[in-house]
Amino acid sequence: MTVGKPARRSQADRRAETRAKLLEAARELFVELGFAETATPDIVRKAGVTRGALYHHFKDKTDLFRAVAEEEAKAISDHIDKETHIVAEPEQAMVTGSNAFFEAMLVPGRVRLLMEEAPAVLGHSAAVALTRANGTEELREGLSRALPEHSSKQIDALTNLLSAAFDRAALEITYGGDLVTYKEVMHQLVGEVLKGK
Amino acid sequence: MTVGKPARRSQADRRAETRAKLLEAARELFVELGFAETATPDIVRKAGVTRGALYHHFKDKTDLFRAVAEEEAKAISDHIDKETHIVAEPEQAMVTGSNAFFEAMLVPGRVRLLMEEAPAVLGHSAAVALTRANGTEELREGLSRALPEHSSKQIDALTNLLSAAFDRAALEITYGGDLVTYKEVMHQLVGEVLKGK
DNA sequence: TGCAAATACATGCAAGCTGTATGTAAGGTG
């Protein structure tokens, strides 16, 4: 059995592997130090590749951050979908989705990446677009159903405001706020809106 | 009348003047380009001073940003205080304060500085501490008065969540959201919370 | 199977930025 003979990997495999290593290393450093304080030499050292690889896979440092953030948002979205897709009734789906959101947000670094860094690095619009999937649609639908008198403009606004409250709750929890309290208060808030008119 | 003879200014005057010029130039560039994309050489060129002056007045670039952000937060706080201090009853003070907040947030650049850049540059905690004065206390007091059964922990949480909603409303308005709609929906939201229980 | 082309990555380099150290001029003080 020949040793040291590097297995002939396909380009796709090589590519996927280095890309994954870059994403992982970048995520850790972005979480720990923030985007601005993280240098690309540090990222590639941690990933075990060179800066050439980084700039081959990503347009620039910001593009790498975008990829990290998108992956993170997708993980959240997937978790919420997995928890809610079995729930049929919209009322219950909202509360389930809410709980799933808070669960997902407990994963270390998510809040830092998506709520603190992303708005500044990618801009507000891109940042909200990232979290667009995070239960926002379920929320909008629930509100729309419960408040048929409201215009879609009003529903959109309300969705944004409640979504912001969810985000802030996650943020505060990360910074030591009490999980149970914030979940309670958040549910109370949504509940009152739903039965309001 | 002697011309060109530079008036003998006091140190305090010199100091205040350069500092003001730096703050003004920095504000413009931070708003236009964001913190990371703004270079100190550009700031001092715009201010008509040298980098030496900048680093004499401020510890580093972040410290300059902090000063700009603090000035901005104070302007908002002053505006809200001016509008609300004549209003006696807490209920009315809240609605007046809310309107004053939205008015204040229309000043160009404020949202960019305080809601987009500040959290990433100064950290979430410092950023919320900055806006701590922006009607947050009136809000907390109003909630506390209207919801006597709630624990102070719950009041704090609710205050944070509604405060986040206010912030998001300002953000969305800046990005083209309809001012009237957001004000309406925000008032509805607060109103429902107040009469809830 | 062997060779050319494409892909994936490595290395070297130029430009720019930050923060500090050191130099100078103006203002305050006894």
Add this chain to the structure above:
DNA sequence: CACCTTACATACAGCTTGCATGTATTTGCA
């Protein structure tokens, strides 16, 4: 009027980013 302090200016070292160019591996194809 001399000394000290404050306010600023200039020079420099160390990094950082992104690109340009070089090399190795893989793939397509005759």
